[in-house]
Each structure stands twice: as C-alpha cells, then as structure tokens.
Amino acid sequence: MAATAGKLPKAQPTIVRLFHWINIISLFGTIASGLQIYNANPVFGGREGIHIPWLFTLGGWLAGGRNWHFALMWIYGLNLLAYGIYIFWTKRWRDRFVDDRDLKALQASSNPKRKAYAWHRLVYTSIIPILLLAIASGLSMYQPVQFYWLSTLFGDWQTLRTVHFMTVPLVLLYTLVHSTLALGIGDGKIATSFLNLKSSDR
C-alpha cells in the first residue's frame, strides 16, 4: 500500500528480513565466485580477454570458484523459492509489487513523496525477473544437456554466456539504485525495516 503522510512503515516480519539478507549474501557470493570462473576464459575475448581483479573474485582458482558457485546456488535458489512460496501463501504478492496505482502516481501525482515511493516499488519489483534470469541462464550453462529445452531458448553458447554474465552488472546497477531509493524514503525507515535483524523495533 502507498505510504501516506504521518504513517510509519511497520517493521518487516523476521522471515522477510532473513529472505532479504540471505539473498544479498548468497547473491554477492555467487557473483564473486562467478567472476572467478569467468577468469578461466573471459566471456569477452577468451583467454586474452579482460580479467576481473582478484579482489572481486572468490575461491582462488577455477575449482575453488566452482565449489563456491555451485554451493551458493542452492542457498540462493532455495531462498528465492521459499520467498516465492511465502509471498503467494500469505497473499502478499497482491500489494508487494509495483501496480497500476504506482504507475498512475508516476504519471500524475503532484506529491513528490508518493512519486518517490512509486519509483522505489517499480525498481525493487525489477529484481524478481533479474534473479529468475540469473537462475534460468545459469542452469542452462550448468546442465545444458539435461535442461536442453531451457538452454536452447538462449540461442548459441556465446549468447547464453553473455546473458548469464549480464546479470552481474544488472544486479550491481540495481543495488545502487534500489539502496539509494530505499534510503531516501521516510529518512531510511523502510531500509531499516528490512535490514535490521536485531529486533522488530522501527
């Protein structure tokens, strides 16, 4: 629902804050270990291509990167699945994501706070397709034969690799915009309601 003036956002349920934190940690772990794998044969330019600086990688070498990547993928994927079940089970999907009222507010609202909130909802909704794309393209590369039907949707191998890699800059861009918008709403109270794990206080 739209936040109206004077109404403070409630603290998110503990399980939602856990989904959010597990997603952040496992997602950045898969990114860093993915960049380690990337360095074995860069998507752009092959072995002579541009390598990722070691500080942004995880695992130390190819086998180490793969160990992390294919361990964290389960945590990342199962966390997202659990969140999906939760949001349908509790019917939160109805008002949790961007909707017509937000789009109307973006076009017509004269209230800058309502507009900022609509932007915030539009942006955070966009992470769902990004996260699903990372899984679909990743599974297509991990098991291209057993998931042949999925893998062929991406065209050839280079396209598939490029799509999977592009989820990294997409997530980084998303993180920048999403955190900026979230911190800007209600003096950061929305952000706190998602990030604070200590108590249910605002």
Place this chain on the structure above:
Amino acid sequence: MNEETPAATGRISRRQLLQWAGAGLLVNAAGTLLYDPIGRLSMPVNEAFQSLILSSKPTPEFPISAIEPDRSIVNSFRGTPAIDLANFKLNITGEVTNPLSLKMTEIQQMPVTSMTIRQVCVEGWAAIVQWGGVRLQDLLVLAQPRSSAKYVYFKSADGYYESWDLASVVHPQTLLAYQMNGRDLPAENGAPLRLASPIKLGYKQSKWVTEIVVTSQLLPKRGYWEDLGYEWFGGL
C-alpha cells in the same frame, strides 16, 4: 539525523572506504582458504543431483554444418604423447568376464557412430564438434561387465587417468572416437582413440585412451583433475 554524517551527505569517508577494502580482503582470503571444505559439503549434493537427472536418452544433435573448428582449444597436461600405431592395442580389463585386447583395425570394423554435439569445457568455452567412433556400450557388450561393475577407469598414453559412472559410460552418445569434424582424429586431439560425449565436461573426456578398467568401486585416485580439486561427476 545529523547533517554532517556521510550517510546524510551521500559521501563516503576514508575510514569507511578502508573498512570496506579490509572486509573485501578478508572475504577474499576466506574464499580461498575454505573452498575445499565447501566443496566437500556441496559436491556430493551436486553429484547426486546430476546423477538423478541424467537421462539415458540421446541428446538432440546439431546439423554437421554447425561445427565450430575455430572454437576448439587444445588442452593437455603434458603435451601430445608419441604412440606407436603398429603396436597399439586397446585393453579392456577389470570386472569383465571377457577381457579384450583390440587393435585399431578391429575397432574400426565395429559399427561406427557419428554425432555432432557441443563440447563444453570446465573453463566456460564450448565448441560444436562432429565425432565418429565406436560406442562404449558396444565395447562393453563384448567385454561383458560383471554384475558388480559400477565404475569405469580410462588410462591414457600420456599418464592421464579418469573414472566415470557406468550409466554415463553406456549412454548411447558416449564414444571412443577416432574421427573429428569429418576427418581422422588429429594426434593433438587424442588419436588414435579418445572419449567423446555430450554429457560430460571436457576434462572427463580423456585423449589417447589405451586402457579401460571396469571396477566395482571408486579408488582413491579418481582422475587427474579431480584429485587436484575438480568435481568427479562433471555432468552436463
């Protein structure tokens, strides 16, 4: 909120930057130190998952016009070994009732299977390749594995060694290939005989195979790269 705090001004202080860099270094070091225990936890799960979803049906193939000879990269751990073709024999031993020792001429008289499939390297690159050769399935029918047979070891002329699960070995597209991209298999690609299969990563596909040993269990040595840290199953 204090107007002077970095969060309010949107600027990041030098202290914050140093803290982030320090945390990054710490996580990076932990990632290298802990990859082995992480693998010990996750690899059995991933291998069970891959074994579970492995289909015994052939995977769809590409038209032969789709081959990408330019994309293939030659990897080997000690270079190309010298092989005396006149005296070359492929031995099949271990848990079989009919051990075999076959000359290339005998192998080439067996039914030839051709397939155009994608070769996927653990490094991330892939190439569509046409392979021609004899099915492992057909060779094992001749050697008659005992009921205790569960794994198959492949030993190569250069000292490389690999082991596979039996289900992947008898997959209809697992070949001992002696043709590649419509020609005789080049020496650097594994001539006279190499493994070729769409269902395993490249490091599982031994070149210069001279010996096949059927076993009832996995030995401490499971494969050259596996013993250095790669996953054993390596399925696709």
